[in-house]
Amino acid sequence: MNRSSSVASRFSNGAWLWSWWRPPRGGAEESQYAALSEVLLLVSLSASLDHWTWENPPNNVFVVAHARRAIESSISSNTPSFSMWCKTVPIKVNIFIWRLNLDRLPTIPNLEHRDILVDRDCCALCDVSEESRNHLFIRCDTSYQIWCRIGVWLDISIPVLDSVEEL
Numbered sequence: 001m002n003r004s005s006s007v008a009s010r011f012s013n014g015a016w017l018w019s020w021w022r023p024p025r026g027g028a029e030e031s032q033y034a035a036l037s038e039v040l041l042l043v044s045l046s047a048s049l050d051h052w053t054w055e056n057p058p059n060n061v062f063v064v065a066h067a068r069r070a071i072e073s074s075i076s077s078n079t080p081s082f083s084m085w086c087k088t089v090p091i092k093v094n095i096f097i098w099r100l101n102l103d104r105l106p107t108i109p110n111l112e113h114r115d116i117l118v119d120r121d122c123c124a125l126c127d128v129s130e131e132s133r134n135h136l137f138i139r140c141d142t143s144y145q146i147w148c149r150i151g152v153w154l155d156i157s158i159p160v161l162d163s164v165e166e167l
């Protein structure tokens, strides 16, 4: 409820004191809250002043590449790495592809998962099939026609794909 509260004010007598505007609603929120609580069990506060540290090998000096490797090592090994940006496309395209890979684009199922009402039931492109990331980018007839035109434009053959992961 108090966004400007300090970490120290949330920790008292060895326990974390939460003051949520509302409790986690389950699903992703509940699992993120559980993960946060698990991490905070390992935290111990001291009376010293706050300071930044980076405690990763090889020399405890912060380097973005080391941070990226640390993040990637914490992600499931089954998940392909999308933390490397492609420098030849705008950053918004990199972010879009990253969100596509994580299935975090505002598709109908993802919006409904967040209790956001959508006034349609079907794909925004064809208005026939159920919308999902695989349908929107791979299986939809409209997107397939776009892929074919991109293939003609770039003079490459577009392979038949079955999922976003294959893309």
Ligand SMILES: [Zn+2]
Residues within 6 Å of the ligand: 123, 124, 125, 126, 127, 128, 129, 135, 136, 139, 140, 141, 142
């Ligand atoms: Zn469609």
